[in-house]
Amino acid sequence: MATQIIMLGTGTPRPDPERSGPATIIVANGEPYLVDFGPGVVRRAAAAYQNGVTALGPGVVNVTTAFLTHLHADHTAGYPDLILTPWIMGRVKPLKVFGPTGIKAMTSHVLAGWQLDIANRIKGIDQLPESGCEVKSYEIEAGQIYEDDNLCVTAFRVRHGTVEDAFGYRFETRDRVIVVSGDTAPTDVMVEHAAGCDVLIHEAYSQQTFSQISPRWQEYRRKYHTSSQELAKLARRINPGLLILYHRVNVGAPMSAPNPEEAVLDEIRSIYRGNVVVGHDLDVY
Numbered sequence: 001m002a003t004q005i006i007m008l009g010t011g012t013p014r015p016d017p018e019r020s021g022p023a024t025i026i027v028a029n030g031e032p033y034l035v036d037f038g039p040g041v042v043r044r045a046a047a048a049y050q051n052g053v054t055a056l057g058p059g060v061v062n063v064t065t066a067f068l069t070h071l072h073a074d075h076t077a078g079y080p081d082l083i084l085t086p087w088i089m090g091r092v093k094p095l096k097v098f099g100p101t102g103i104k105a106m107t108s109h110v111l112a113g114w115q116l117d118i119a120n121r122i123k124g125i126d127q128l129p130e131s132g133c134e135v136k137s138y139e140i141e142a143g144q145i146y147e148d149d150n151l152c153v154t155a156f157r158v159r160h161g162t163v164e165d166a167f168g169y170r171f172e173t174r175d176r177v178i179v180v181s182g183d184t185a186p187t188d189v190m191v192e193h194a195a196g197c198d199v200l201i202h203e204a205y206s207q208q209t210f211s212q213i214s215p216r217w218q219e220y221r222r223k224y225h226t227s228s229q230e231l232a233k234l235a236r237r238i239n240p241g242l243l244i245l246y247h248r249v250n251v252g253a254p255m256s257a258p259n260p261e262e263a264v265l266d267e268i269r270s271i272y273r274g275n276v277v278v279g280h281d282l283d284v285y
């Protein structure tokens with residue numbers, strides 16, 4: 001069974017109804033693996049199931065392994081939803097979550113926040129199995145962090161401003177190598193881990209939008225994110241089979257400011273000749 005990528009959420013902190021918070025599913029050998037759980041993650045996963053990605057299970061009950069790039073809210077605000085909703089819908093297995101330092105504390109706080117509801121559902125008429133609400137969280141370092149029969153996962157540190165623990169991930173399945181950038185300024189580490197990969201899913205902002213914001217926010221973008229031109233230059237060195245853009249920030253500009261796909265694609269294509277697309281929620285690759 002060929003590996004599939006499902007772009008569940010391609011957005012940023014902005015509450016764009018068309019773009020949920022960052023969340024990507026990799027289905028390897030029929031098993032789903034989640035990267036990031038931004039707001040909307042479970043609804044989008046349910047929509048993907050309805051679209052035919054049956055590996056996710058009805059009610060998203062089959063998603064039991066997740067990898068987190070960093071603790072920013074746009075990547076984690078779906079966490080209670082991911083823990084609770086599939087459990088209520090029938091998940092029996094514990095959820096395994098791999099992420100940066102702080103994921104253990106976040107996990108125990110989420111479970112504490114919902115303790116009344118959790119206790120009710122275990123002890124009440126519902127009699128839900130406690131195991132399905134259990135979360136095994138693992139605080140990772142760079143290096144190979146996970147392996148099973150379906151894939152091998154390597155984490156590497158990226159550069160995301162003052163966020164100390166921000167990771168990108170390399171997934172090696174039986175038939176594909178997929179790299180997910182998370183949020184990052186341009187870094188040579190990406191080249192090291194992504195060179196020759198089949199699919200690179202990378203964040204990018206448009207130079208056109210950059211030219212319209214204040215110097216303070218330009219400075220912010222330079223430290224936290226990757227411009228279209230910077231990504232194009234990285235892509236020339238990485239040479240991925242396919243480059244998928246996601247998390248196209250327009251931080252520093254008003255909510256109403258346009259952030260057209262064509263602009264960022266044109267900017268990249270003027271430097272990089274390989275295959276590049278803008279990812280949309282529920283796209284399958």
Ligand SMILES: [Zn+2]
Binds near residue numbers: 075183
């Ligand atoms: Zn983000």
Ligand SMILES: [Zn+2]
Binds near residue numbers: 070072160183
């Ligand atoms: Zn971030």
